[in-house]
Amino acid sequence: MENGNQEHQDSNQEENNRENKNSRNSRQLIMIAIVLIVLLGGGTRLYNWMQDKEIVAADEITGQLQPRSGQMTETQTAGDDATAEEELILAPDFSVEDVEGNIVSLSGLQGKPVVLNFWASWCPPCKQEMPEFNKVYEEMGAEVHFMMIDAVDGHRETLDTGSEYVAEQGFTFPVYYDIGQSVIIQYGVRVFPSTVFIDAEGCVVAVYEGVMDEDMLRQGIALSSEKV
Numbered sequence: 083m084e085n086g087n088q089e090h091q092d093s094n095q096e097e098n099n100r101e102n103k104n105s106r107n108s109r110q111l112i113m114i115a116i117v118l119i120v121l122l123g124g125g126t127r128l129y130n131w132m133q134d135k136e137i138v139a140a141d142e143i144t145g146q147l148q149p150r151s152g153q154m155t156e157t158q159t160a161g162d163d164a165t166a167e168e169e170l171i172l173a174p175d176f177s178v179e180d181v182e183g184n185i186v187s188l189s190g191l192q193g194k195p196v197v198l199n200f201w202a203s204w205c206p207p208c209k210q211e212m213p214e215f216n217k218v219y220e221e222m223g224a225e226v227h228f229m230m231i232d233a234v235d236g237h238r239e240t241l242d243t244g245s246e247y248v249a250e251q252g253f254t255f256p257v258y259y260d261i262g263q264s265v266i267i268q269y270g271v272r273v274f275p276s277t278v279f280i281d282a283e284g285c286v287v288a289v290y291e292g293v294m295d296e297d298m299l300r301q302g303i304a305l306s307s308e309k310v
Contacts, residue, residue, distance in 0.1 A: 170285040173198070173278065176265045178231060178258035181245045186258060188229070189284065195306035196227045196280040197299070200266060202239045203232070203247040205274040207293045212253060214296045218303070219255040226303055228255045233266050233274070279306040 173196075175189045188196065199215060201208035212230075219228045230253075232244035241259050248257050260266055269278065272291065279288040279302040287306045290298070 170287070172284050173280045173286050174268050176268060178229075178260050178265060180256070180258055181241070186229075188280075191227045191229070192282065192284045194225065194227050194282055195303060196229060197303060197306075198229045198231065198278040198280060200231050200233055200260075200269070200271050200274060200276045202274055203244050204238050208275040209247075211275055211293045211295070212251070214294065214299060216251075216253045216255050218296060218299050222303065223255070226307070230255050230257045231265060232257060232259050233263050233271075234259050234261050235263050236261075277302065279303065281306045281308075 173188060175187060177185050177187045179185050188198075197215075201212065203209070215228065215230065219226075232241075233239055234241055234244060241261070244257070244259060269276075275293065277290045277294055277299075278286060279290075281287050287308075288302050290302065294302070
């Protein structure tokens with residue numbers, strides 16, 4: 083009799099285990115379906131939100147001018163100078179728009195060096211360096227293209243907040259808007275502000291993460307203006 087009861091209990095336990103397992107499998111399938119829906123339908127918004135959380139403002143001068151680096155974000159080590167020229171890479175092409183909606187491409191600016199600066203109006207360090215950029219632009223704007231790229235995510239930064247800040251400050255350098263931050267992603271920007279120096283042939287010659295002063299800005303322009 084006891085054996086019969088035990089067998090009955092074992093049978094019930096096995097049935098419960100199967101039901102629990104089926105229930106867990108069903109929940110897992112539902113979760114997978116939800117994830118796929120998010121990735122397919124809302125993935126862009128989720129990715130932009132993640133970018134918002136990852137990109138930070140530099141509170142002080144934190145970077146180093148990285149001359150002739152083949153990597154966009156890694157510091158060139160000592161002893162690489164001999165092979166630096168071989169590591170030159172073409173700056174990834176992109177298109178952005180000005181405040182009036184006109185489209186401008188980086189590739190359309192070849193022929194002169196380019197100063198590519200990524201900023202946002204919510205970023206105090208960006209505001210710290212922008213008067214320096216404007217001063218140098220007004221002096222050298224005929225010799226060097228300035229592309230001041232406002233990273234517009236639609237939340238912390240919008241076209242309106244960026245353009246209003248530029249107008250309030252009376253800056254005269256060219257400002258363009260990276261709607262949706264596709265260029266930020268393309269260039270792997272981790273810190274605001276960040277500056278990329280590009281030569282007349284379209285190759286990256288120096289990268290800087292953090293606040294630049296006037297002397298450092300001129301140094302970067304000098305690197306991008308060298309004849310090789």
